[in-house]
Amino acid sequence: xxxxxxxxxxxxxxxxxxxxxxxxxxxxxxxxxxxxxxxxxxxxxxxxxxxxxxxxxxxxxxxxxxxxxxxxxxxxxxxxxxxxxxxxxxxxxxxxxxxxxxxxxxxxxxxxxxxxxxxxxxxxxxxxxxxxxxxxxxxxxxxxxxxxxxxxxxxxxxxxxxxxxxxxxxxxxxxxxxxxxxxxxxxxxxxxxxxxxxxxxxxxxxxxxxxxxxxxxxxxxxxxxxxxxxxxxxxxxxxxxxxxxxxxxxxxxxxxxxxxxxxxxxxxxxxxxxxxxxxxxxxxxxxxxxxxxxxxxxxxxxxxxxxxxxxxxxxxxxxxxxxxxxxxxxxxxxxxxx
Amino acid sequence: xxxxxxxxxxxxxxxxxxxxxxxxxxxxxxxxxxxxxxxxxxxxxxxxxxxxxxxxxxxxxxxxxxxxxxxxxxxxxxxxxxxxxxxxxxxxxxxxxxxxxxxxxxxxxxxxxxxxxxxxxxxxxxxxxxxxxxxxxxxxxxxxxxxxxxxxxxxxxxxxxxxxxxxxxxxxxxxxxxxxxxxxxxxxxxxxxxxxxxxxxxxxxxxxxxxxxxxxxxxxxxxxxxxxxxxxxxxxxxxxxxxxxxxxxx
Numbered sequence: 001x002x003x004x005x006x007x008x009x010x011x012x013x014x015x016x017x018x019x020x021x022x023x024x025x026x027x028x029x030x031x032x033x034x035x036x037x038x039x040x041x042x043x044x045x046x047x048x049x050x051x052x053x054x055x056x057x058x059x060x061x062x063x064x065x066x067x068x069x070x071x072x073x074x075x076x077x078x079x080x081x082x083x084x085x086x087x088x089x090x091x092x093x094x095x096x097x098x099x100x101x102x103x104x105x106x107x108x109x110x111x112x113x114x115x116x117x118x119x120x121x122x123x124x125x126x127x128x129x130x131x132x133x134x135x136x137x138x139x140x141x142x143x144x145x146x147x148x149x150x151x152x153x154x155x156x157x158x159x160x161x162x163x164x165x166x167x168x169x170x171x172x173x174x175x176x177x178x179x180x181x182x183x184x185x186x187x188x189x190x191x192x193x194x195x196x197x198x199x200x201x202x203x204x205x206x207x208x209x210x211x212x213x214x215x216x217x218x219x220x221x222x223x224x225x226x227x228x229x230x231x232x233x234x235x236x237x238x239x240x241x242x243x244x245x246x247x248x249x250x251x252x253x254x255x256x257x258x259x260x261x262x263x264x265x266x267x268x269x270x271x272x273x274x275x276x277x278x279x280x281x282x283x284x285x286x287x288x289x290x291x292x293x294x295x296x297x298x299x300x301x302x303x304x305x306x307x308x309x310x311x312x313x314x315x316x317x318x319x320x321x322x323x324x325x326x327x328x329x330x331x332x333x334x335x336x337x338x
Numbered sequence: 339x340x341x342x343x344x345x346x347x348x349x350x351x352x353x354x355x356x357x358x359x360x361x362x363x364x365x366x367x368x369x370x371x372x373x374x375x376x377x378x379x380x381x382x383x384x385x386x387x388x389x390x391x392x393x394x395x396x397x398x399x400x401x402x403x404x405x406x407x408x409x410x411x412x413x414x415x416x417x418x419x420x421x422x423x424x425x426x427x428x429x430x431x432x433x434x435x436x437x438x439x440x441x442x443x444x445x446x447x448x449x450x451x452x453x454x455x456x457x458x459x460x461x462x463x464x465x466x467x468x469x470x471x472x473x474x475x476x477x478x479x480x481x482x483x484x485x486x487x488x489x490x491x492x493x494x495x496x497x498x499x500x501x502x503x504x505x506x507x508x509x510x511x512x513x514x515x516x517x518x519x520x521x522x523x524x525x526x527x528x529x530x531x532x533x534x535x536x537x538x539x540x541x542x543x544x545x546x547x548x549x550x551x552x553x554x555x556x557x558x559x560x561x562x563x564x565x566x567x568x569x570x571x572x573x574x575x576x577x578x579x580x581x582x583x584x585x586x587x588x
Binding site: 146226 | 411472510512514
């Protein structure tokens with residue numbers, strides 16, 4: 001899973017933590033890699049899972065409010081259509097929900113094994129694998145991941161291991177300068193193949209083991225768009241987060257309920273000719289006090305005096321961006337849960 | 339016989355064509371060398387089973403030579419020294435600074451070389467997908483050389499066919515990829531160009547396919563034949579129909 005970071009990295013960090021938190025709750029092993037902050041700190045800040053009964057109460061409240069239906073007078077034809085659900089149907093329980101205002105308690109960590117890779121600490125170790133002209137930080141990370149996969153038996157190499165578990169790998173801010181790659185800082189980087197080679201080898205490692213990986217990348221800093229295209233081709237799922245902070249959309253009344261947009265650029269088409277289609281491609285996210293939600297972009301009715309919306313241009317553009325991706329979207333696989 | 343088919347996809351995923359050609363040639367009894375760079379063997383196997391062909395059986399009877407790029411690359415980088423069986427890895431160019439794809443070509447050549455006991459009809463080389471080689475550090479010229487050598491061996495000498503998948507995007511900034519795609523377009527006998535609809539996403543029509551038969555290459559002063567259809571991908575099948583005549587509309 002590949003996430004393009006938003007400009008200030010706030011929300012992508014949140015997604016990253018959700019992925020790891022889901023791993024803890026499901027009992028998967030974790031591998032956290034970062035060049036920016038120590039993985040221990042990252043893990044201390046994982047959101048706490050919401051227990052079943054609290055969630056159900058919240059849902060109950062919302063459902064009650066919606067109930068009041070006046071019969072429509074003018075647009076009566078629309079009466080028969082089902083009420084538009086802002087968030088995907090919550091009747092099927094898939095994954096867990098998290099409370100962003102609280103951090104996960106340490107007891108939950110005790111049942112799982114977690115491994116970390118903090119680049120400043122690893123710089124002293126020389127990589128043993130053939131580096132093949134790859135950036136040495138990436139090479140070390142790959143070696144570390146491969147070692148864990150092999151030692152813990154995620155690739156099925158140890159037939160004695162009865163219980164199969166999944167390894168959730170999280171890599172933060174790949175491609176940024178902290179990893180020693182100048183892909184983000186110059187138009188013609190020294191080694192344009194390091195990042196793509198890294199991704200290819202990582203893909204190979206993931207395919208032959210029971211693991212899933214989320215990577216966040218500051219895509220807005222990468223000036224060479226060709227690299228982003230290649231990276232997209234090498235990934236299974238690509239999600240871009242565009243936050244409204246600091247952009248003109250922040251004050252745009254259309255977007256006042258939301259904090260940003262979610263662009264799903266690509267979804268996996270694995271083991272099948274087709275991939276699952278979802279009805280909508282306009283998704284936006286918002287961070288409430290306790291919850292981070294992703295929902296359909298709902299435009300409020302245009303009640304202004306002017307005949308057309310001021311930002312129709314804007315919307316048309318974003319719609320084009322959203323719909324020109326791969327022809328379909330998937331119901332989230334496990335690693336897309338929150 | 340001796341044809342080079344180019345599969346090109348723009349704004350969508352054209353891999354369903356790869357699955358089609360794979361099962362088509364296997365069912366026709368040809369010997370296939372499949373260079374699968376982007377997905378694992380089990381992915382192709384599962385889809386092929388839905389299409390009625392078993393890749394494992396084909397591999398066992400020697401009809402299919404499968405190069406799983408991902409696995410090969412990981413073995414190359416993390417394998418121990420004793421595993422060198424004397425034959426260099428086909429993806430050697432990744433670990434070497436010289437970016438030439440000779441090892442890959444040698445692999446293709448040896449796997450499609452006719453052995454005495456074979457009773458297969460013409461050899462076929464299938465590549466999914468070529469754009470990945472550029473991501474791995476091969477220079478565009480090296481990729482084109484590789485294809486050229488393969489054409490000489492497979493199409494001219496062995497009278498076999500080649501099918502190659504590449505990605506292309508109209509507003510792409512990937513110059514190297516554009517170079518490779520343009521060059522291959524000029525040399526192909528048949529181009530199957532799969533595109534996402536220009537109007538955006540649609541549930542019933544997944545895209546449009548342009549079939550270009552390069553009749554102009556045959557020096558008979560005729561223009562290329564172009565046919566355009568739209569398609570919808572289903573679980574075991576892809577349905578094609580004329581533009582605007584999707585089942586949802588009729």
